[in-house]
Amino acid sequence: MRDVAKHAGVSVSTVSHVINETRHVSTDTRQRVLGAMDALNYQPNRLARSLRVKKTQTIGMIVPDSSNPFFSEIARHIEDYCFEQGYSVILCNSDGDLDKELFYANVLVEKQVDGILFVAVGLSEDNILKLNAQRIPIMLVDRQIPNLPLDSVLADNRRGGWLATQHLIEHGHKRIGCITGFSDLTPSSERVIGYHQALEEHNLGIDETLILQGDFHLQSGYDRANQLLDMNQPPTAIFCGNDLMAIGAMRAAGGRGLRIPDDIAIVGFDDIPIAQFTNPPLTSITQPLKKLGRLSSQLLIERIQKKDLDVAQHMLEVDLAIRQSS
Amino acid sequence: MRDVAKHAGVSVSTVSHVINETRHVSTDTRQRVLGAMDALNYQPNRLARSLRVKKTQTIGMIVPDSSNPFFSEIARHIEDYCFEQGYSVILCNSDGDLDKELFYANVLVEKQVDGILFVAVGLSEDNILKLNAQRIPIMLVDRQIPNLPLDSVLADNRRGGWLATQHLIEHGHKRIGCITGFSDLTPSSERVIGYHQALEEHNLGIDETLILQGDFHLQSGYDRANQLLDMNQPPTAIFCGNDLMAIGAMRAAGGRGLRIPDDIAIVGFDDIPIAQFTNPPLTSITQPLKKLGRLSSQLLIERIQKKDLDVAQHMLEVDLAIRQSS
């Protein structure tokens, strides 16, 4: 910058003002400065700028696994919105590991990010509150912490579980298996609660042996479905905690020569893009992934820019996308 | 840091040395400093540190679309390795848009990232060389620029195309459709070249009407496959430029009541995780995605740390994973 100033015969101040358009500069000098910048191939150092203005135009995003289509879809929309707003995003994968989540959060804070998006993290309330106390804007995505003064955006998972199960019941299914995700994650447990509710409303007893825990990955859907189908009295339908496990389950059925939905109906959750293209196409619960990603980053950025905003918890509606797997 | 120093009754220098373990400090003072850091809840400011040491421990990663399983898988492995090495990664989605790629590259440079990973970017040689001239370490992933002094890691796409086509020929197919990706991307065009070569080696003429261009997404696989199957003399097998399009193609076949592989054989490319769980499981060309991600980030970080390294282009082997779709 000093070089540019010298080359243009002005002060550093003026160069700064030309760059940031922060006060009027005569056309003549501005041209000279711009010319010097060009001639010297000057690249502003945003690091120094950030140190000075205490803003990095960077946000951190912690997700369990960015290679999981559900998260990668959300992450994509988040990145999109941030780009539009002039923010960069630092990607952090936690694998659901609490230590890793905490470690990442600290790195982000030390790197002076302007805000952090926690997507489905399991961090304890204590830790989250500690972070919040650092006065760094925080946004919880797909995670619920009741009665806490924190912004959050999540989908109505309970209703999703209910919708899926209700749908299967309406089609005459009475023994409905359920492959859950990790029970300590609210979205996952909420889906199971919805499943319970629907069964109870129809006076169908809950058979605990029909509820198996998976890990949201393809393989576990495959394995758990095989377990269910190996039972003496196998279920006639399976509600899976997410689409990935549902796809695994469909393969398990396919591998046994079972026909979907005639022999076994399958319903997923998330409605990831691929759900429309499985054989047969997968009935699933549509989460507004785009809205989830965009709204959360939008709210975070708003909070960054205007500090005095009311805390709000946003619950997004889910929907049942009926396809041929049920 | 000044506060910590004051609280511990030492100089800022000593605090710095305690933090970075950059020179010996007596156990007593170290304890006092650590105590002060704890008492004051001190968080080092990595921004200031970076400004001083001219290293940000951050790398930029530009990918076309991080919600595409192929890229998200690579990106995940990149992030993993970088985490292990103490680097953060800034995620950039270019959508294959050259302007966006260039814009992102500039932002990354201004943010003083220590290096940039270009995953399948289409940036002109000029632009890439210009960036390289800025003395910022660059790594090309899944992109080839022959005769240029740049590090790169990519898979043997041509051989992959050959393997897939050869496999279909061996199974007696003579009319083999091909759904390509964008022809201006080397990985895509190389795959088609492999397809050509295999056909020629077996003296099977090349019917240009059997070669359709897609865009690497599910929908285009579905659409192009339907086009092929609508032909008077439809192909008996389809080689798809990537798994996503292959899954779209499988759905197109399924939608018509065609049986895979009896009525139509399908082969994909990439071997994304889901390929093992389609119905039937998808034959595909395995790219060493993990190796691709890890090796590229490893090499980049090595280049960052030791500047005098020979430039190298790494070509990774691909493999044919035979499953039931062919």
Added chain:
DNA sequence: TAAGAAATCGATTGCGCAATCGTTTTCTTA
């Protein structure tokens, strides 16, 4: 015990920039 060696610590500078508090020049208008 003296004097050099080793251990331990501090004052200060500058990384590249934005912004505060100025100064100087040019324009108005009576």
Added chain:
DNA sequence: TAAGAAAACGATTGCGCAATCGATTTCTTA
């Protein structure tokens, strides 16, 4: 044409830190 208003620019400081150069204190050992 003088004097105030407005326009245009500059010197300097400090953001938080690492690192250089240096000072002081505490061992050693003959």
